[in-house]
Amino acid sequence: MRSFFSKWLMPICTIILFTAVLSSCSKGGDDTPTPPVVVNEADLIVTTTPTINSILTPAALGSGLPVAVNISSVMPSGGVKIDVTARLETASNNFFTTSVAKSTTAANSFTITSIPTGGQACVCTVAITSLSKATNTWSGTFKFANK
Numbered sequence: 136m137r138s139f140f141s142k143w144l145m146p147i148c149t150i151i152l153f154t155a156v157l158s159s160c161s162k163g164g165d166d167t168p169t170p171p172v173v174v175n176e177a178d179l180i181v182t183t184t185p186t187i188n189s190i191l192t193p194a195a196l197g198s199g200l201p202v203a204v205n206i207s208s209v210m211p212s213g214g215v216k217i218d219v220t221a222r223l224e225t226a227s228n229n230f231f232t233t234s235v236a237k238s239t240t241a242a243n244s245f246t247i248t249s250i251p252t253g254g255q256a257c258v259c260t261v262a263i264t265s266l267s268k269a270t271n272t273w274s275g276t277f278k279f280a281n282k
Contacts, residue, residue, distance in 0.1 A: 181275070184202070185259075203245075204261055217234065218233075224256040224258050261275055
């Protein structure tokens with residue numbers, strides 16, 4: 136009986152145990168890449184006062200030019216970043232820059248200050264970026280002048 140166990144049963148038990156241990160080991164993960172998370176988000180729809188693409192009649196803007204930015208699309212889940220800049224039409228440097236790092240409200244108000252006098256044409260740029268989908272952006276410009 137001892138020779139039967141030593142000769143046949145012991146090697147068979149060893150092979151079964153070895154096979155069970157190897158089959159329980161993981162190969163280290165799946166080779167299939169995980170697809171990126173796609174954020175389905177409505178495109179930004181924005182209205183401004185003054186209206187984008189408008190050219191305002193030169194006016195005395197002693198205390199500054201108020202700018203209203205209204206987001207009429209569904210607000211992105213992460214909110215939006217709003218940048219407002221103004222420069223002389225003939226210059227590349229901005230005389231006014233402001234930014235809201237995170238807004239979750241539809242109505243946002245700004246006042247452009249430090250506007251040069253003398254009726255020089257100025258350009259205001261409003262740029263909005265979704266914080267939950269960086270490719271969802273909106274921008275526009277309008278022109279104005281300070282007498």
